[in-house]
Amino acid sequence: MIEEKYGISMGLGAIVDAEDFKPWLHDARINGEIKDFYWGRYRRLLGLKGLPKSVIDGTDEVTYRVLDRLGNPNNLNPWSRRGMVVGHVQSGKTANYTGLICKAADAGYRLIVVIAGIHNNLRNQTQARIDEGFIGRDTGRLAHANKAQRQKIIGVGQFDQREFPVSLTNTLRDFNKATATTFTAQLSQINVPVVLVIKKNSSTLKNLLEWLKEHSVHQSTQMVSQPMLLIDDEADNASINTAYQRDEVTRINSQIRELLSLFHRSCYVGYTATPFANIFIDPDTDDEALKQDLFPRDFIIGLDAPSNYFGAQKIFLDARDQHIRLIDDNEDVMPMKHKIDHSVDVIPGSLVEAVRAFIVARAIRNARGQQADHASMLVNASRFTDVQGRIRSRIADMVAHIRDAVAVDAGKGPAALRNPEIAALHATWKREFADAEGADWPSVQARLHEVLVAARVVEVNASKRAQALDYDHVGEHGITVVAVGGFSLSRGLTLEGLTVSYFLRNSMMYDTLMQMGRWFGYRPGYEDLCRVWMPADGVGWYAHIHEAMDDLQIQLKRMELAKATPAQFGLAVRSHPEALIVTARNKMGTGKELPVKVGLAENLIETTRIVLDHVQLDANLRAGDDLLNSAASMGVSRSERPRGYLLSGVDVELIKDFLRRYRTEPGLRPANPLTDPKLINDYIDARAADELAKWDVFIASSTRKDMTPLHFAGLDIVPYELSVDPDMARGDVLAFSGASRRIGSAEDETEGLTATQIADAREAFRLSRPDQKLPKTVNPRIYRQVPGRRPLLILRLVKPKLDDPVMPLGVLAWGLSFPSSRIGGGTVEYVVNTIRMREMFGEEEIEQEALGDPE
Structure with a gap:
């Protein structure tokens, strides 16, 4: 069975x-x-x-x-x-x-x-x-x-x-x-x-x-x-x-x-x-005119996914190197932001490689006896249907050239590699699939003709050129299709046998990004062949979103045990620190002053967007230096760790002083409301006498041997080299790790815990998922839930990875890992209008599935 x-x-x-x-x-x-x-x-x-x-x-x-x-x-x-x-x-x-x-x-x-x-x-x-x-x-x-x-x-x-x-x-x-x-x-x-x-x-x-x-x-x-x-x-x-x-x-x-x-x-x-x-539906909307809204009262x-579900945990965390390929060659020919009349004279080399990988992967699947099953490739690179049509034409031309080459030379054995198109397929096979089961090159080459004869390149959108994806065909050979589209490929539509995805989109809202994840699902017998091409920023975002979704399911289970109601669950989700960005702006109700009740318990807050102001950056470094020196003068113990230094039992007043002096931008209101000093200070003040009285401070140091250490607070600290968004850097903003807003790793939050506490936390996490294997990368929230753990301040020197002579050698960034709390959060007023949201989180795309005005 x-x-x-x-x-x-x-x-x-x-x-x-x-x-x-x-x-x-x-x-x-x-x-x-x-x-x-x-x-x-x-x-x-x-x-x-x-x-x-x-x-x-x-x-x-x-x-x-x-x-x-x-x-x-x-x-x-x-x-x-x-x-x-x-x-x-x-x-x-x-x-x-x-x-x-x-x-x-x-x-x-x-x-x-x-x-x-x-x-x-x-x-x-x-x-x-x-x-x-x-x-x-x-x-x-x-x-x-x-x-x-x-x-x-x-x-x-x-x-x-x-x-x-x-x-x-x-x-x-x-x-x-x-x-x-x-x-x-x-x-x-x-x-x-x-x-x-x-x-x-x-x-x-x-x-x-x-x-x-x-x-x-x-x-x-x-x-x-x-x-x-x-x-x-x-x-x-x-x-x-x-x-x-x-x-x-x-x-x-x-x-x-x-x-x-x-x-x-x-x-x-x-x-x-x-x-x-x-969850943002107002549960109090209930009058005669409006009837009752759709809040799940x-x-x-x-729903738990079956254990063979091919989801974000596997793709973006456990086996990222196996499944993810980065797109970094698109800006000259297919920029992320383009207009409706953008010409597509050539396609990026990464897209060419992705198409070749799909052809080879289909040949391997056929060699494995899966020729009767369907195989699909997704190409989602523009929100404009006209541009989607041009991309489809270029891919169709490419596939036609490969088909002609295979028809002429694929049957010539080793001599076939003299053909440039077949040689290119062989190179892709060697890079991607040489170690795959049942994927020796002679077997692949023998199957190329049947793959290319069947392969179709179609548009899936609202244009008159679009073709329906008909997977009802049942016969000796399944459908082999490259589907080029936009919103239709981003929500609801199932691509049978999806093997390779090419995703070049720029959305930063949780729901939009997750729904664009058509590559999630079930891949029996060919999971090892699946590949996803996307920009580095997108990879970081999906890993971040997976953690947020995992948090939601964990919270749901905890509230079930506590016999909480849907209304209470809705309030809990709305108080999650990600509440301002979890959904598109127009689903959040208002562009005026928005009261946001934020609870920071069991959450990690990080500074990942800092205005490139050298005076303030120097002031931030001095604030960190003074924090560590003051702690040392008060007799706080410091221990050397494999990845840095740990100070245990730092007084909360030193932490508050550091956070008051540190600024992510010259003004009083930071770009990211989660790093707002008022929010953090209000939260800490309510707990300073008890839960947050004593802190651990971890100074992270990179283990890379090729990086020059920097002198910080009497310590030699190796900075972390992180990518920044070049467009934002030109606008004097350092956005580390692109859009993901993560600069650290899950292991950072084990600092301050004993080996036994770490093992117990991982075991509790495993027991919470009795039907699933423990993933390689666990949700770091489990470390924040350890009974009696202290709050953790993580200090990290970051070297912006950007070829610019004015870039600082080391920027001080921080992360705050808060433990569980028995005290509710406070309310902070934010002026959240369209312009402010754009400044904080970027431009949310509006799908143009028909001809319309350019961006």
């Missing part, structure tokens, strides 16, 4: 419930009120697809838990439920909510609405999956077939054809009032479930609302009597109330709420991998 061979398992995740939660499903099953028709079919389909029994059982259990938190369809009293399911990007959320749909139908739900992506291809893809996993018929074929052809049975329909659900949408067409009206009976008179998969579009929602009011509503109550389940896929995208005033709601948000309000009994379940925006459920 696959389970026995690969040891794949899936945990059940955490659940945070409202105080009034009352289980109903257990009794309903015992009383025979729940059928097993739709779920039974779907379970068999999952097994037929080769999913391990443990994963199917996990899906069974978690969908049971979700259904139990929805309203009981046999309860005829009015009710409404709001919940959220938090998964991982490309980890199987669609499969999960398909299982939930099946179980809801078995329980008695008769109207099920799935709101899919904001683009047609995402909606169509979701419809196809619902066809296969719930309906059992190809709705696209059904829409245009004659009576003799109507029974196009697929998926679950192969097992039992007694009760086909009615679908008012199909794989070819979104909801249409005229088509739906052919179902003349009211919904209350239909004995099988009715399902709609609609695009997240205000016109579509308007049509659905009008149709329901015209044909399916009891005039006396203006409510549909049947229980309704609404599943909002990618719930953080376009569903959030983004208007600046509470009484001004966005159309889609308003329409979703109106749709729910039409029913006596309704459930809303938002599925997302990036829940930050949902009743439950929040975290």
